[in-house]
Amino acid sequence: MQRQTTIKKDVSYRGIGLHSGREVSMRLLPAPADTGIVFVRTDAGGRQIHARAANVTSTLRATTVEENGVKVFTIEHLMSALHAHRIDNVCVELNAEEPPVADGSSLAYFDLIESAGIEELRSERHEIVIDRVCRIDDEATGRFVMALPYDGFRVSFISLNPHKLIGTQYEDFHIDAQTYRREIAPARTIAYEKEIDQLREMGLGLGGSLENVIVYNDEGWINPLHFADELVRHKILDVIGDLRLAGIIRGHVIAAASGHALNTALAKQIAASLG
Structure with missing residues (x-):
């Protein structure tokens, strides 16, 4: 127990x-x-x-x-x-x-x-054990996130970005505390330089700086990376956090370019059916 x-x-x-x-x-x-x-x-x-x-x-x-x-x-x-x-x-x-x-x-x-x-x-503990396929799709874009049965907690994520600097990134981790700290926890949030002014006009990113955001432009990265594929690792960090809203999960999460909207929709589905 x-x-x-x-x-x-x-x-x-x-x-x-x-x-x-x-x-x-x-x-x-x-x-x-x-x-x-x-x-x-x-x-x-x-x-x-x-x-x-x-x-x-x-x-x-x-x-x-x-x-x-x-x-x-x-x-x-x-x-x-x-x-x-x-x-x-x-x-x-x-x-x-x-x-x-x-x-x-x-x-x-x-x-x-x-x-x-x-x-x-x-x-x-009431662990959320994934015993069926739970899936959320964005049919307009082809993005999705799903959870499958698995003996442990695993996240596989593919990030698709048209920018030549980033492109397609993929990572797959069995999540335990040691792996998380080494491979995922240091991955920082990322922003495209051209988006920053628009975000601030929307009242977003007002506390952002090169001290807490990785920024890239059409030429390259403005600040050094912790990982060559830091973007997809931060996406994994986010999906782990968003799915915690359903509870502590046992299962395999597979995501294709998902963000907070899809992640939290899956959390709601899991909480409603398995919580």
């Missing part, structure tokens, strides 16, 4: 939000069994937002969950690190509507959770 987990002690992190550009303080606290992952907006009277697929309200360049009249967005990097550590229960206190972006990857979050330690609780 697998038992639920939480963290052993409070840990904190400060920084700016990727899209909001605002300074934010984040605190992770241990939580009792069956709490789940709960965001608490200390700047909004302590109102809570449960990190569940049903609470997703936007997937525009990030994943947003909303409940009790408040929201948090760009949660996918933190959720990904929590999924990799198989954390069932934690309280995430924020004094703004977006967690800090750190360096644009999930490595700071992964290491923060590791520094807190993991405590096993007495209650049994």
